[in-house]
Structures are given as structure tokens and as C-alpha cells.
Amino acid sequence: MPISEGQADGAVNRDDTIFELLQELNQRLSPKFERHAGISFTRLRLLQELYRLGPVSQNTLQRKVGIDAAAVTRHLKGLEENGLIARGSDPADGRAILVSLTERGQNAMSSCREEKGRFLEQLLSGFKEEEVALLARMLERLCGNIKQI
Amino acid sequence: MPISEGQADGAVNRDDTIFELLQELNQRLSPKFERHAGISFTRLRLLQELYRLGPVSQNTLQRKVGIDAAAVTRHLKGLEENGLIARGSDPADGRAILVSLTERGQNAMSSCREEKGRFLEQLLSGFKEEEVALLARMLERLCGNIKQI
DNA sequence: TTGTTATAGTTGACGGGTCAATAAATTGGG
DNA sequence: CCCAATTTATTGACCCGTCAACTATAACAA
Numbered sequence: 001m002p003i004s005e006g007q008a009d010g011a012v013n014r015d016d017t018i019f020e021l022l023q024e025l026n027q028r029l030s031p032k033f034e035r036h037a038g039i040s041f042t043r044l045r046l047l048q049e050l051y052r053l054g055p056v057s058q059n060t061l062q063r064k065v066g067i068d069a070a071a072v073t074r075h076l077k078g079l080e081e082n083g084l085i086a087r088g089s090d091p092a093d094g095r096a097i098l099v100s101l102t103e104r105g106q107n108a109m110s111s112c113r114e115e116k117g118r119f120l121e122q123l124l125s126g127f128k129e130e131e132v133a134l135l136a137r138m139l140e141r142l143c144g145n146i147k148q149i
Numbered sequence: 150m151p152i153s154e155g156q157a158d159g160a161v162n163r164d165d166t167i168f169e170l171l172q173e174l175n176q177r178l179s180p181k182f183e184r185h186a187g188i189s190f191t192r193l194r195l196l197q198e199l200y201r202l203g204p205v206s207q208n209t210l211q212r213k214v215g216i217d218a219a220a221v222t223r224h225l226k227g228l229e230e231n232g233l234i235a236r237g238s239d240p241a242d243g244r245a246i247l248v249s250l251t252e253r254g255q256n257a258m259s260s261c262r263e264e265k266g267r268f269l270e271q272l273l274s275g276f277k278e279e280e281v282a283l284l285a286r287m288l289e290r291l292c293g294n295i296k297q298i
Numbered sequence: 299t300t301g302t303t304a305t306a307g308t309t310g311a312c313g314g315g316t317c318a319a320t321a322a323a324t325t326g327g328g
Numbered sequence: 329c330c331c332a333a334t335t336t337a338t339t340g341a342c343c344c345g346t347c348a349a350c351t352a353t354a355a356c357a358a
Contacts, residue, residue, distance in 0.1 A: 022174060224344090
């Protein structure tokens with residue numbers, strides 16, 4: 001019989017808890033955000049990056065947002081159908097596609113961003129500013145660790 | 150095409166960063182965990198809960214792990230095909246299905262749990278025990294906040 | 299009893315992510 | 329110059345989660 005160890009909560013030890021919390025958090029966060037903001041967090045990030053960077057290739061966009069190239073292709077397809085972005089060929093590189101934010105996309109982005117602000121305020125309610133900073137630093141450390149696994 | 154170098158510094162402010170980091174973390178965590186442990190984190194959780202609780206209905210299992218009933222059904226289908234769990238009818242309730250861990254499932258669970266330990270060790274490397282506790286507390290607070298949105 | 303309501307589980311459609319294979323264009327070494 | 333290797337984007341297959349519709353059973357009230 002494998003070691004009993006059955007704690008009162010589901011997790012076997014505190015390390016487990018971290019993993020479970022991260023998973024639970026994200027699974028609840030994404031749908032709620034989308035319902036609030038009317039757009040998925042990833043798509044909003046794409047629009048924001050596009051706004052920050054101006055017209056760029058899908059490739060650089062992909063690296064900025066940190067998702068798979070295939071996912072980027074499909075998101076952009078959807079965003080293009082909604083008229084929020086435009087895609088054109090890159091005169092300097094026949095392989096690349098230059099993606100740019102349309103005016104409509106810019107408007108959508110701004111209004112969603114306000115929603116996002118309210119959402120994040122609620123998410124972080126009760127956190128002092130320095131706690132937020134501390135949390136961010138810890139999450140960054142985790143990100144750093146994961147990259148080396 | 151594995152992702153490369155997604156900095157989370159596209160964020161407009163620190164609150165954004167938190168959200169981006171959480172998302173990035175989970176998106177990287179799950180695939181890496183699965184490759185390491187040979188089983189998805191959710192499925193391992195199912196096996197562990199089954200071990201802790203003994204034979205239970207899918208419903209209680211679902212509430213424990215915190216995912217959709219449909220997802221549970223499909224996970225259990227897969228686990229059953231692999232011989233890790235067994236499903237039988239509940240004599241006390243004709244609607245319910247009693248799920249139990251097979252011997253093979255128990256063995257799989259124990260060995261995966263060791264892998265998980267190593268994985269978490271790497272993930273949390275550089276964290277002092279009290280930092281882990283602090284992190285867990287903060288994530289719990291976030292979880293609490295999200296439930297009220 | 300019977301009919302209504304609630305609960306357990308399944309299934310299908312969908313969104314979001316991964317990886318692998320592929321086409322087209324660029325790059326670079328012989 | 330040319331051929332091989334690399335890079336960009338796309339597509340298909342798959343996993344994992346959601347929600348909504350459905351079936352079967354249970355619980356309960358009239």
C-alpha cells in the first residue's frame with residue numbers, strides 16, 4: 001500500500017497545492033474574463049501588442065504573446081473576420097504576413113481594456129500594491145524555473 | 150513548434166502582468182508536467198482522489214477536482230480503457246456510477262507521484278518553504294476573489 | 299398513485315492550446 | 329549559380345476544458 005499521507009485537503013503537500021491553485025485559477029479566470037470583456041484574454045493581448053508594435057509579422061506577434069504559431073493563425077483568422085485586424089503581404093519578405101490593427105480593432109481594444117481594468121481590480125481586491133509586486137515577482141521566478149525543465 | 154521566449158512585459162501595468170503570468174505559467178506547466186509524468190495533471194488528480202476516497206460517484210469526484218462533469222466522463226473513459234480505474238453501478242442509486250481505482254491504477258499513481266515530486270521540486274527551486282506558503286496564501290486569495298466575480 | 303422537479307451521467311458542438319507535416323520563400327555555403 | 333537548410337505560415341489531428349441538450353433515475357408533493 002503506497003504511503004497513506006492523505007491530508008485533509010486534496011493536495012498531498014504544499015507544493016501540490018501550488019500546482020492545483022494555479023490550474024484552478026486559470027480555469028476560472030479565462031471564462032469569466034471573456035464573459036466580462038466580450039473577448040478572450042489572448043485575443044485582447046494580440047490586439048494590444050498590435051497597437052504597441054504597429055504592423056508586424058505573425059511570427060513576432062507569436063513570440064510576444066507566447067502561444068503556438070498555429071493558435072496565432074487561427075486567432076487572426078477570427079479577428080480578421082470580425083474586422084478588427086487586417087493582413088497583408090510583407091514587401092520585404094515573401095513568407096511573412098504583416099498584421100495590423102484596423103480602426104475598428106483599435107476601438108474594440110480600448111473599450112475592452114476598460115473592462116479588463118475593472119476585472120483586474122476585482123481580481124486583486126484586497127491586495128496592497130506591494131503585495132501585487134511581490135506576487136508578480138514570485139510568478140516570474142516560477143516562469144523562469146519552468147523554462148529550464 | 151515550441152514557443153520561444155514569451156516575455157510578459159507587454160503588459161500595460163502590473164495588474165496586467167499578473168494575469169499574463171498566470172496564463173503563461175499554466176500553458177507551459179501542463180504540457181511539461183505531462184511529458185515528465187506520463188499522465189496529465191488532472192488525470193493524476195483523479196487517481197489520487199480515488200485513492201484517498203475509495204469508490205465514489207463521478208459526481209463527488211467531479212466536485213473534488215473542480216472540473217466539468219463532461220470532462221470527468223471523458224477522462225474516466227480513457228482511464229478505464231487503460232485499466233487504471235473501474236466503473237460499476239451503485240446499488241444505492243441507479244443513476245450513479247461508482248468509480249474505483251484498480252491495482253494497476255494504484256501502481257501508476259504511485260510512480261507518477263514520484264515524478265510529480267521531482268517536477269514540483271524543480272518548479273519551486275529557489276523558493277524557501279515560507280515563500281511557498283506565502284505564494285499559496287496569495288493564490289488562495291485570488292481564488293477567493295475570482296469566485297465573487 | 300402520479301406527475302413534477304431535481305440529480306447523475308452522456309453526448310455533441312465549440313473554443314483554446316499543442317505537435318507534426320507541409321508549402322513557399324529566404325538564406326547561405328560550395 | 330545552385331542546392332541544402334532555415335524560416336514563415338497553414339493545416340490536420342489531438343487533448344482539455346466549457347456549455348447545452350438529452351436520458352434515466354430518484355425524490356417528493358398532491
